[in-house]
Amino acid sequence: MGVIARLASGADVPVFPVVAAGGRLAAEALRLLPGVRVEDTPRAATVLVVVGRLTRALLHPALVVHDQLPQPRATVWMPIGVDEAGDPEGLLSAFPSVTTVGAGDTAGLRTVFADLVSGVRASDSPALPDMEPAHWRGVGPYGHGGAGMTGGVPFGRPLPARAPDPDGLELDQLPLQLGPLHPGLPPGLVLHVGLQGDVVRHAEVGANPYQSWPGDPAPGPLDTATFVDALRLPTPVADLELARARHHLRWVAQALRLHGLEALGLRVAALGGSLSPTDRCTVQAVTRRLAGSRSLAWATAGVGVTDGGLLDGIETRLETGPVRRAAGDTGDARSDDPAYQGLGFEPVVHQGADAWARLRQRLAEATQAMDLAERAGMRVRDPGPALEGPRGTIRLDAAMPSTALCELLPALLAGSEWGDAVTTVASLDLDVEEAALARSGSAPASGGRIAGTPTGSGHQNGGRPGAGAR
Amino acid sequence: MAPFGAALAVVLAAGVAVLAGRWLPSSVSSVAMTAPERVPFLGGGLPEVHAWSRYHVRYYSMALLFLAFDMEMVFMYPWAVVFVEEGAIALVEMLMFITILVLGILYAWREGALRWA
Numbered sequence: 001m002g003v004i005a006r007l008a009s010g011a012d013v014p015v016f017p018v019v020a021a022g023g024r025l026a027a028e029a030l031r032l033l034p035g036v037r038v039e040d041t042p043r044a045a046t047v048l049v050v051v052g053r054l055t056r057a058l059l060h061p062a063l064v065v066h067d068q069l070p071q072p073r074a075t076v077w078m079p080i081g082v083d084e085a086g087d088p089e090g091l092l093s094a095f096p097s098v099t100t101v102g103a104g105d106t107a108g109l110r111t112v113f114a115d116l117v118s119g120v121r122a123s124d125s126p127a128l129p130d131m132e133p134a135h136w137r138g139v140g141p142y143g144h145g146g147a148g149m150t151g152g153v154p155f156g157r158p159l160p161a162r163a164p165d166p167d168g169l170e171l172d173q174l175p176l177q178l179g180p181l182h183p184g185l186p187p188g189l190v191l192h193v194g195l196q197g198d199v200v201r202h203a204e205v206g207a208n209p210y211q212s213w214p215g216d217p218a219p220g221p222l223d224t225a226t227f228v229d230a231l232r233l234p235t236p237v238a239d240l241e242l243a244r245a246r247h248h249l250r251w252v253a254q255a256l257r258l259h260g261l262e263a264l265g266l267r268v269a270a271l272g273g274s275l276s277p278t279d280r281c282t283v284q285a286v287t288r289r290l291a292g293s294r295s296l297a298w299a300t301a302g303v304g305v306t307d308g309g310l311l312d313g314i315e316t317r318l319e320t321g322p323v324r325r326a327a328g329d330t331g332d333a334r335s336d337d338p339a340y341q342g343l344g345f346e347p348v349v350h351q352g353a354d355a356w357a358r359l360r361q362r363l364a365e366a367t368q369a370m371d372l373a374e375r376a377g378m379r380v381r382d383p384g385p386a387l388e389g390p391r392g393t394i395r396l397d398a399a400m401p402s403t404a405l406c407e408l409l410p411a412l413l414a415g416s417e418w419g420d421a422v423t424t425v426a427s428l429d430l431d432v433e434e435a436a437l438a439r440s441g442s443a444p445a446s447g448g449r450i451a452g453t454p455t456g457s458g459h460q461n462g463g464r465p466g467a468g469a470r
Numbered sequence: 471m472a473p474f475g476a477a478l479a480v481v482l483a484a485g486v487a488v489l490a491g492r493w494l495p496s497s498v499s500s501v502a503m504t505a506p507e508r509v510p511f512l513g514g515g516l517p518e519v520h521a522w523s524r525y526h527v528r529y530y531s532m533a534l535l536f537l538a539f540d541m542e543m544v545f546m547y548p549w550a551v552v553f554v555e556e557g558a559i560a561l562v563e564m565l566m567f568i569t570i571l572v573l574g575i576l577y578a579w580r581e582g583a584l585r586w587a
Contacts, residue, residue: 007521041511061514067506133516157520165526172523182513190515197525 002118008115012037015076016045016069018062019187021210021433022080022221022437023052026103027187028250030272031257033106040183042068047113051103052080053217054091057209058188061181063094063127072123074116078103080221096124133157135311137186163194163201166415171196179208180432184258184422188432191409200421203413205406210436219433223247223398227389231396234383237339237376238277241369246275247390248322248366251429252290255359258426259299280370287363300355304412304424307353311408317405321392323428326361327353335389343372355427362429391429400436531583540570 013036017027030049033037039045042065050062066075075095077087081102092098103107115121155236163173179190190206210219220230226243229235249272256265271282289294306327311318318324320331325347332347334340348364350357381387387394392401405428412428509516545567553560578584 045513058514062511064506064514064516065511067504068509068511126504126507128504128506130506132505157517160519160523167526169526171526174523175518175523176512177515177518179513179515185513199526367571 005118008136009110013109013113014039014045015047015049015109016042016065016182018048018050018054018058018065020052020054020058020062021048021219023050023224024187024431024433025221026078026080027051027271028254029104029273031266033048033104033109033272035110042055042066043070045069045108046073046116048073048075049078049109050075050092050098050100051078054087055209055211055216056089056091056213057207057211058180059091059094061179061209064179065429066095066124067126067128069102069124072116074099074121075124075388076101076109076112078105090326095127097122110290150384163196167291173201177206179206185425186430186432189406189425189430191413191425193413195418198418200413200416200418203410203421205409207431208436212432212436219436222434222437223250223431224389224394224434226392227387227394230381230383230387231385231394232383234380237343237379237381238373240381240387241279241373241376242275244390245271245366245369245373248362248369249275249283250363251287252286252366255426256290258422259296277370280367280374284367287367291360291363296359297356300359300423300427301352303355303416303420304358304427305352305354306408306412310411313411314404314407316399316404316407318401318408319393320388321401322358322361322365322390323405323408324392325365326357333386333393337381337388339379339382340372343375343379345372355423358427358429391431391434392436400434400437402430402432405430406432406435531578531585534578534583535575538575542568542571 008040013028015036017030018038019027027049030036030051042048046069048062048066048069054062057058075098077098077100079100099108099112101112112121116123121390160172160174165171174195176193176195177190178193179185180188182189182191185191188209190201190209192206193203194201204336212219224247226235226240230240249268252263253269253272256262256268268286271279271286275283306323309325311327311329318405320329324331326349328349328351329348330349334345335347348361348368350361350364385396389401391405394400408428409425412424416424510521546564549560549564
């Protein structure tokens with residue numbers, strides 16, 4: 001190995017995660033691994049890490065991203081919740097070469113990276129066939145097209161159609177499919193947006209890539225697994241509340257990363273990852289610091305306001321949860337829960353209904369959860385039909401809160417700038433895999449589409465099952 | 471002849487540098503990208519339309535700011551010339567003028583003219 005190769009292989013491994021079914025927690029944990037750098041774009045990454053069980057709907061986006069990694073590149077699979085043979089359909093064989101590495105196995109990742117940069121391992125060849133989407137040259141000597149400046153099909157793609165603007169102009173609107181692997185959106189979320197400049201004119205939620213097909217294993221493990229399990233099994237209240245605080249801290253870490261406060265986000269993520277009942281004062285300090293942050297308030301106040309009956313106007317009912325309580329609603333399933341009687345539980349409520357209120361709401365709930373965990377002692381909650389999860393009430397026979405949160409998106413995002421749209425989506429704390437969890441009595445989620453989202457134009461890529469890949 | 475020789479050498483060297491600059495990168499980078507490798511990153515999606523698009527630059531807010539600051543500068547040039555002669559009165563007058571302009575900007579700000587979306 002030459003000097004340059006040895007120096008290069010000592011660098012942090014730049015990875016781009018593909019968050020497949022059940023892989024959300026492990027993908028977030030990648031950020032905390034020493035010697036691994038999670039990149040926000042495949043152009044800066046060297047190793048594509050598929051975390052969890054790949055689904056058919058995720059295969060084509062993953063192959064597109066695979067080809068967007070510059071050479072030399074490698075593909076690694078971290079199986080989560082499935083054994084090493086957990087790819088019964090052989091979806092991973094669509095990649096040129098895949099190395100299986102255990103979750104959190106930094107040494108394995110480093111070996112792949114070092115072999116790659118030293119030339120021991122060959123770089124992955126492209127996974128998709130080298131075909132232009134269409135013959136690139138339009139009419140005319142420069143292929144720029146037909147009549148005037150806006151005719152033709154340059155580089156095989158038509159020019160965007162026009163749409164009205166609030167100022168009374170007719171301006172081009174770019175129809176884009178963002179996700180399911182966009183680092184600014186929750187993993188798996190597919191947004192079909194119409195962009196004028198950086199203003200989101202309309203947004204629809206596309207097909208859920210985690211939707212189970214007949215014969216697929218169950219989704220998960222979900223990030224709210226502790227709460228879902230507590231519907232059926234007796235669970236200590238202290239465990240539930242610690243899991244809630246951990247969940248909110250994980251969310252805070254993601255939100256901080258999206259606001260450019262990556263180092264602070266990593267510290268909060270590390271605190272959430274190793275949270276113990278003795279960390280009450282630390283959580284309180286984090287809450288105080290962030291709730292008093294003027295820059296965060298400036299970036300999130302007035303963004304993504306859920307007023308005017310928006311929360312009641314969706315098809316799936318959002319009973320409780322931080323999004324409701326940040327809008328002044330006192331509903332909380334813990335108020336009627338016998339396990340919480342006598343603990344002095346009072347629902348935390350914020351006013352404002354915007355992203356800033358939701359941030360402070362979750363911080364306050366994390367602190368409250370630490371208090372409750374301390375006071376609960378050895379108290380055990382008996383299984384019951386309804387439970388307050390970190391996103392809202394979880395019931396055995398109803399849709400998960402994320403289903404309702406996904407339905408909020410079209411109305412919330414229309415008319416906002418792209419940066420505010422990212423803030424809004426993050427502030428809802430939705431989990432697409434949780435939304436794919438079909439429950440008896442819940443809204444029909446068949447057809448691979450999240451219930452309640454309109455079907456319209458611009459969905460050509462929505463349900464493509466990756467048939468074009470080999 | 472000597473000065474012309476030096477100029478000729480510079481021109482020749484520049485020509486060689488330009489040619490080398492064009493030839494070297496393409497000869498070093500032997501990797502040709504396939505069509506899917508050239509596609510912009512959209513988080514797994516593919517672009518449906520070309521990125522040539524006209525968007526609203528919102529000149530209104532820019533025009534407003536330009537007017538506010540440009541009128542101030544137009545007035546400040548002659549003011550600077552006579553400032554020493556006039557003394558404190560000129561300073562007070564300019565402060566009054568700027569206060570009126572700032573009120574205009576604050577009004578535009580409150581009305582949301584500086585908002586992009």
